[in-house]
Amino acid sequence: MSVPGGSVRFRSSARSDIGLKRAVNEDSLSADAPVFLVADGMGGHARGDIASRTTVDVFREHIADDAPSTPERVLDAVHSSNDAVRDLSDEGDVGEMIAGTTLAGVAFVDAGAGEGCRWMVFNVGDSRVYSWQDGVLAQVSIDHSAVQELVNAGLIDAERAETHPDRNVITRAIGTDEYVDTDVWLLPADGVRSFLICSDGLTKELDDRAISEILAGCDAARDESGTLDSDSPADLLVAAALDRGGRDNISVVVVESLFTPDGTSAGQSPLA
Template sequence: MPEAATQSRTVPLQDGALELQWSAITHTGRRREVNQDAVLAEYPLFVVADGMGGHIGGEIASSRTIERLRAVVGKGEVTPKTIEKALARAVADIASHPEATDDGTGTTVTGVYLDTSTPEPTWVTLNIGDSRVYLFRDGGLAQVTTDHSVVQELISAGRLSPEEAENHPYGNVITRAVGPSDGVSPDYVRLEVQDGDRFVVCSDGLTKELTDYGILHFLLQHEDPTEAAVDMLEAALENGGRDNITIIVLNVRRIASSPAAD
């Protein structure tokens, strides 16, 4: 089992602080020879990229996308503008490997970042493809991102039920990706910051093997992000591990400032 460790960060706010804890883990799975997933879990940006393409093409796409986003974190200004500039650079990186990539090469990029540019911070999710961001809040789990996939389009059009979608032959076909010939922008969703929130960012290698209820089960069973992520991974492997599996679990605790002493 890959190593994973819980990391933490305290973010000062005008009226207190946020305590963040997170853990990230990735695994090749039981049927793939190469792990074409890549992961970035560095405050304030938490992202999963699931590459697709030839033997190394998908790996190039996901790793270059993550490295371009890592550079954004290093410069300290994570915004839609800086994210999209990084993705444009990743597209150029992918296209610069014609020997290993083609029009079918690309990667998902899905995640969440903390926006502290305003007095009241917010979370912002970003998504291209069919990796997912889930939010655990008030005891329930909700999928925040919407898959860019043929199956999701059929569900949205009322032509397919979620149950029918689980084994649909086009289940792996995505309609938007970061690739060598496409300049695409993510979908964004802004969320308020609440005490007790927990995020799960994952590639479809997890959701192919574990239902939303299963993800919720392991969050309820484990408060520690590493323990939750490792148990989700083990369950996904036990259920077949048909694809690469990547998981980030992020916990949010909001602390109010103490009243000033008299």
């Protein structure tokens, strides 16, 4: 893809699995440059699977696939998704039927004002975005959940949060309120950048150490040729989560980018 100041190549792997305990897969994902995202329909609510799929469809309608997007266009897609999912809710004989979904993703954007290209991380709910840089896994997004608020207040630690009875209670979601409050981060897009986007079906089964070991193994497997002969990172992560119990739907997108400035030879690309 040609971008201001150079060109960028993308490589991604994606997989969504119903898991071993659920009757319906309420997750949806998209792995089409320049936007990569995961949406996790709210379990226990009406039409969670339709809500997540609707969100993905709205993004595909709003974001062109042949150029960097913009922060404004991504946020417009978030708000349009919120409106579309709210339209799925209705009043019935048993009260309001609510449709909702989490949303987490990364978008390759032109930040404007001479800032050049950036990776834009965004999230609503407890699906997550991690960076994977130089063998270090770091959570970028912050969960919008009841237990995260307890952690932030210093009332419980991260280890206790993993088993807290309110760990599945989220405090923000697409479709539940008239206005959706979205967290956003703008990160560098130079060189090689990698991100993991996932629903909580992955992080319920695998801790950061286990995820890092799988991603590091994938990196090592393609060090020599630049290609990965075995299963994709997304396949391996989902398979590991299933081996650990697969209690929820599991969705994973792993995306890597290589930015080459104008006048610079790409040489042997790690994204071959």
